[in-house]
Amino acid sequence: GENVEQHPSTLSVQEGDSAVIKCTYSDSASNYFPWYKQELGKGPQLIIDIRSNVGEKKDQRIAVTLNKTAKHFSLHITETQPEDSAVYFCAASMSGIVDTGRRALTFGSGTRLQVQP
Amino acid sequence: DSGVTQTPKHLITATGQRVTLRCSPRSGDLSVYWYQQSLDQGLQFLIQYYNGEERAKGNILERFSAQQFPDLHSELNLSSLELGDSALYFCASSGQDLSGNTIYFGEGSWLTVV
Numbered sequence: 001g002e003n004v005e006q007h008p009s010t011l012s013v014q015e016g017d018s019a020v021i022k023c024t025y026s027d028s029a030s031n032y033f034p035w036y037k038q039e040l041g042k043g044p045q046l047i048i049d050i051r052s053n054v055g056e057k058k059d060q061r062i063a064v065t066l067n068k069t070a071k072h073f074s075l076h077i078t079e080t081q082p083e084d085s086a087v088y089f090c091a092a093s094m095s096g097i098v099d100t101g102r103r104a105l106t107f108g109s110g111t112r113l114q115v116q117p
Numbered sequence: 118d119s120g121v122t123q124t125p126k127h128l129i130t131a132t133g134q135r136v137t138l139r140c141s142p143r144s145g146d147l148s149v150y151w152y153q154q155s156l157d158q159g160l161q162f163l164i165q166y167y168n169g170e171e172r173a174k175g176n177i178l179e180r181f182s183a184q185q186f187p188d189l190h191s192e193l194n195l196s197s198l199e200l201g202d203s204a205l206y207f208c209a210s211s212g213q214d215l216s217g218n219t220i221y222f223g224e225g226s227w228l229t230v231v
Contacts, residue, residue: 034219043119043207043222044160089160093220104150104173105209105220107160 002027004092006108013080014116021111023090024072030092033066033073034105038087047088048075080115087112120144121223123208129229135196138226142189142210148172149191150220151183154205166191198230 003026013019025033031052036044050057050064050073057064061080066073077084091105120143130136142149151163153176162175166185177183180198185191195202205225211218 036222043121043224045119046219046221049219104162104165104175105160106162109159 002030002092002106004090004106004108006090006111008111009109010112010114012114012116015080015082017080019075019077019080019084019113019115021075021088021090021113022072023074023092023108024070025092025106026071027092027094028068028071029094031094032092033064034091035062035064035075036089036091036107038089038110040086044089077113080113082115082117085113085115119221119223121208121210121221123206123223123226125226126224127227127229129231130198132198132200132230134198134230135194136198136228138193138195138206138208138228140191140193140208140210140223142191142208143212143221146210146212146221147189148211148220149185149189150209150211151177151191151193152207152209152222154207154225155201156204158204160207163193195228200230203228203230 006023034049037047038044061078063076087110089110090108093103093105122141124139147168150165152160163177164183165172169185183193207225209220209222211220
């Protein structure tokens with residue numbers, strides 16, 4: 001099955017700096033790579049995702065890059081703010097066959113990001 | 118608000134007991150997934166249902182079972198509970214999309230086994 005590794009496990013940055021979180025995956029059939037943000041006591045919230053036919057995607061201060069050959073993808077947060085402090089999870093999955101929907105996500109172990117004011 | 122509703126939000130029960138966690142997926146979503154998150158642990162996939170049928174199994178214990186009903190809501194049954202079963206249990210759902218679709222998570226059910 002799929003295995004997703006995520007680094008670093010903790011990351012502390014100063015407000016305004018950039019933060020980068022990296023993940024690698026093992027199954028070359030995976031074609032969907034979302035990133036989730038989890039705040040304390042809440043469910044994971046999707047913040048950005050990328051599909052394997054795209055190399056980079058941006059949404060305001062957040063960007064994700066994908067290198068299919070190397071099987072790794074990264075989350076970049078620029079101009080970090082204290083409210084970015086949370087645990088971030090990367091994940092991978094593949095589309096299911098036509099009539100059974102998406103396969104379940106395999107998650108990385110998470111990165112605790114702390115943005116110091 | 119993701120649109121995925123889970124009940125109860127918190128549950129305290131004793132070892133050996135049985136509990137049922139309930140999930141209502143987003144309107145129209147056919148797939149329901151259950152995940153377990155222990156303290157300081159990642160998200161472990163338990164089981165997936167698609168339109169009432171079991172689709173995939175992950176690291177689900179034999180003491181645990183799930184089902185998805187005709188109205189698409191799902192229940193996760195946990196029996197013979199042990200202290201180590203204390204965790205956050207998340208339900209997630211996704212729709213039917215040939216190109217791949219987003220998986221949305223509920224707020225979770227906190228289970229404490231004492």
